[in-house]
Structures are given as structure tokens and as C-alpha cells.
Amino acid sequence: MKSFRPLPLVVTTAVALGLAGCASPSSAGPAPADDGDTRPVTLMLNWYPYGEHAPFYYGLEKGVFAKHGIDLKIEAGQGSTKTIQAVGAGQVDFGWADTAALLPNVDKGVDVKSVGVFLQTTPSAVQVFADSGIETPEDLKGKTIAVSAGDAPTTTFPFYLEAIGLSPNDVKQQNLDAAGKISAMLTGKVDGLIGFMHDQGPTVAAKSGREVRYFPYADAGLSYFSNGLLATSSTIKDDPDLVRDMVAATSEAFAAAVDDPAGAVDAMAGKDPQMPAKDVLAEQWKQTITVLHTEATKDKPFGYNDPADWLNTLDVLHKAGLISGDKGVEDYFDGAFAPGD
Numbered sequence: 001m002k003s004f005r006p007l008p009l010v011v012t013t014a015v016a017l018g019l020a021g022c023a024s025p026s027s028a029g030p031a032p033a034d035d036g037d038t039r040p041v042t043l044m045l046n047w048y049p050y051g052e053h054a055p056f057y058y059g060l061e062k063g064v065f066a067k068h069g070i071d072l073k074i075e076a077g078q079g080s081t082k083t084i085q086a087v088g089a090g091q092v093d094f095g096w097a098d099t100a101a102l103l104p105n106v107d108k109g110v111d112v113k114s115v116g117v118f119l120q121t122t123p124s125a126v127q128v129f130a131d132s133g134i135e136t137p138e139d140l141k142g143k144t145i146a147v148s149a150g151d152a153p154t155t156t157f158p159f160y161l162e163a164i165g166l167s168p169n170d171v172k173q174q175n176l177d178a179a180g181k182i183s184a185m186l187t188g189k190v191d192g193l194i195g196f197m198h199d200q201g202p203t204v205a206a207k208s209g210r211e212v213r214y215f216p217y218a219d220a221g222l223s224y225f226s227n228g229l230l231a232t233s234s235t236i237k238d239d240p241d242l243v244r245d246m247v248a249a250t251s252e253a254f255a256a257a258v259d260d261p262a263g264a265v266d267a268m269a270g271k272d273p274q275m276p277a278k279d280v281l282a283e284q285w286k287q288t289i290t291v292l293h294t295e296a297t298k299d300k301p302f303g304y305n306d307p308a309d310w311l312n313t314l315d316v317l318h319k320a321g322l323i324s325g326d327k328g329v330e331d332y333f334d335g336a337f338a339p340g341d
Contacts, residue, residue, distance in 0.1 A: 038071040041246065042092040045077040046227060048274040051284020052119070052198055053096070054264035059253025061267040068249035076272060080227075081105065087230055088112045094246055099225035099313060100152030103323045106332050113236060114333045116247050116303040117228030118254060121218050121291040124153035124226075126160075127185075127201045128192035130211035137164040137215045143191040144172040146181035153194045155320040156222065163220035182207070196226075198287035206280045218291075224313040226291065228303070236334050244337045247303060251339035254292065254302035261285055301339040 045053055056074055059065050065072040075092060077083040080101035087095035088110040099117055106112060126145060128134045134143065140161075147154040158168045174190055176183075181193040182200055186208055193200060197214045205212045217223060229250060236243055257264035265281045275281070296306035310329045318325035 038066050038069050039242070040071045040073065041065075041094065041242070042073045042075060043094045043096060044075045044083045044086055044092040046080045046083055046095075046097045047078070047199075048076045049074070049268060049272045050199060050276055051202070051265065051268075051281040051286075052227065052288045054261075054268055054281065054285045054288075055250070055253040055257035056096075057267040057271055058257045058260070058264040059249060062253075062256060064253045064256060065249045068245040068252075070245060070249055072249075074271075076274070084110060084112055084230065087232060090232065093231070093235065093242075095230045096227060097230055098152065098227050100317055100322060102230055103314070103317055103332050107324050107327065111232050111234070112230050113233055114305075115229050115231055115236065115243055115337050116250070116339070117225040117305050117333075118250070118303050119226035119228065119288065119291050120294045120297060120305070120309060122152070122216075122223050122226050123196040123198045123287070123291050124156065124160075124194065124217045125197035125201070126192055126194055126215040127197060127204065128213050128215075129185075129208070130213040132191060132213075134191065134213070137220065138166065140164075140192075140215075141166055141170045144174055144189075146176050146184045146190040146193040147173045148177060148181065148194075149175045152224075152317070152320070152322065153196070153217075155322055156217065156224070156316065157194055159316070159320070160217045160220055160222050163217075163222050198284050198291065202280045202283035202287065203276060205283070206277065222316070223294070224316040225305075225309065236336075240336070243334075247337040248339050251301045251303040257285070258289055258292070258302075261289070303339045305333065305335065305338065307335075 043056065060072055080097035083095040083097045084102055084105045086092050099114060102112065102114055126140060134140060147157065161168055161171060174184065181195060182204055184190040185193050185204055197216060201212045201214060229247060231243055265278060265285055268275060268281055292302055294306060294309050296309055297304050310333060314323065314329065317323045
């Protein structure tokens with residue numbers, strides 16, 4: 001199997017390294033709420049609630065956000081791009097969105113920045129039924145895979161194929177929306193789909209009653225950042241303590257949810273009418289846990305970002321044509337709020 005070899009870095013390491021340690025003067029750590037006071041804060045998710053979002057509901061239930069002075073209101077999203085644009089327009093305080101969608105929106109002038117990526121190894125994966133006869137990535141040759149044109153898993157799919165020794169012509173791609181991909185796989189119109197393994201895979205398994213096999217991009221050496229917190233530049237500048245509290249509370253909530261996965265899933269019960277069934281939520285959260293760190297951050301708090309991982313993300317997304325390549329890490333990410341600093 002070939003290794004993925006990134007392009008020359010599009011930003012300098014010196015700039016990125018500086019970000020990791022350049023906390024603002026008020027970065028002594030999260031300040032607890034005074035006398036139990038909290039302030040209302042809105043968070044828009046990247047989609048309707050699913051297992052990945054369990055830490056937010058668990059953090060609410062256990063008082064984690066309240067401890068940090070935050071009265072959190074969670075709003076469902078309708079895709080990362082809409083969430084990013086809602087944050088940029090000041091409709092919500094924070095967003096939870098895919099880094100591969102955040103960066104192109106910044107290039108287009110949307111006033112947002114990441115303040116911490118939590119899903120640090122891409123959950124992008126080719127997903128097939130375990131009884132399909134597709135045993136290895138190389139078995140994808142000659143098969144039909146459902147994709148969604150323009151999203152990160154699809155735009156980076158050619159690099160995944162290169163990494164496993166195939167060419168784009170070896171696999172037929174059928175372009176469908178998110179629901180269409182699942183339907184096509186369930187009805188046998190395609191041999192598999194590309195998507196987030198912690199989202200579609202458990203849903204397909206539950207609907208079909210069949211086991212799903214995953215071929216993660218990361219296993220082929222191709223990875224980049226996924227979902228995390230974002231805010232406007234004005235919020236970061238004018239209210240850094242709020243940003244710091246939100247990042248710290250989110251990090252703590254993720255740690256608590258990892259320690260008690262069953263309790264984290266239980267905390268989601270009844271919170272949204274479009275939420276998946278409990279067993280699907282549990283599997284989604286289980287899969288999410290596997291992508292919360294890279295090798296560089298495995299001993300760090302959840303949400304701590306390593307500069308080299310940011311550089312790699314910019315490099316991969318530039319090569320995929322998703323970003324211009326003329327901006328540095330500091331244009332997309334503010335590292336002053338790293339949890340544990």
C-alpha cells in the first residue's frame with residue numbers, strides 16, 4: 001500500500017508553532033462563574049443531533065457548561081456551511097462545523113475562525129457491507145461507490161485511491177446527496193458509499209440489519225482535521241474570556257463523555273425529534289471516540305490542536321482544491337484558547 005505524500009507545506013512551521021503558544025494576556029485559564037451566575041450562549045451544530053454531539057448534552061446534564069459560566073442552548077444545523085455562515089452573520093455565538101468547510105468560507109470572506117478542532121483524524125471512509133465480498137480496499141476496483149460532489153470525503157477520494165494503489169478510473173462514482181447515498185446502498189444500487197464512518201455507517205447498519213465494514217482514509221495515511229468549534233473574529237477579540245470558557249467547557253464535556261459513553265448517550269434522549277435511535281447514537285459516539293486525537297495530541301486535552309496537524313490539513317485541502325493555499329494557519333485558527341493552557 002502506498003503512503004500518502006503531502007505537497008510542500010503552504011504555510012511556514014514557524015508561524016504555526018507560534019500559534020500554539022501565543023495566548024492572549026488573559027489566558028490564565030477558564031474562570032469559573034461567579035456565585036453560580038451564567039450567561040446565555042448559543043451553539044449551532046453541523047447537523048441534526050447525532051452521536052458525535054453527545055458531549056454537549058452530557059455536559060449540560062452534568063453542569064459542566066454551567067460551571068464555566070455558560071447557559072448553553074444547542075441548536076440543530078443543516079450542514080457545516082450553513083452553520084459557518086450563521087456564526088459569521090452573528091445569528092449564534094458559536095458553531096460546530098467541519099474544518100474542510102470552514103476554510104473555504106474564510107477564503108470567501110466569512111468572518112469566522114476555528115478556536116479548536118475536536119475531531120482531529122478525519123472520519124472519512126469508504127463504507128461497504130461486510131458480506132459484500134469487498135474484503136480489502138483494493139477490492140474496490142470495478143465497484144460503484146456513492147459520493148457527494150464537493151464535500152471533503154469526495155474531493156479527497158482520488159488521493160485515497162492513490163494511497164491504496166488504485167486510480168480514479170478504477171472506481172465508478174455515483175453522485176448523490178446524503179440521504180440518497182444511504183438509500184442507494186440499502187437498495188443495492190451501489191456497492192458502498194463515501195462519508196463519515198461515525199455518522200452514515202451506524203445508520204446503514206441499523207436500517208439494514210447488516211454489518212458495515214469501514215475503510216478509513218486515515219488507515220491509508222490520508223488524514224486531516226474535521227469538526228470543531230468556531231467563532232467570529234470580533235467575538236474572539238472582544239470577549240476572549242467567553243471563548244476560553246466555551247473551549248474549556250467543551251473539552252471537559254468531551255472527557256466526561258468518553259469516560260461514560262452510556263451516560264453521554266442517555267443524556268441525548270428526547271432532545272430532538274430527528275435524533276437516531278439509542279443504539280445508533282451509541283455506535284456513532286463509539287466511532288467518534290476513535291478520531292478525537294492524532295499521534296501528536298493523544299496525551300493532550302480534548303480540543304488541543306498541534307501546529308503540524310494544522311499544517312497537514314491546509315496542505316491536504318489545498319491539494320484537493322478546497323482552499324486557495326495563500327493563507328497561513330493564523331488566518332483560520334486562533335490557538336490562544338487551547339484547553340489546559
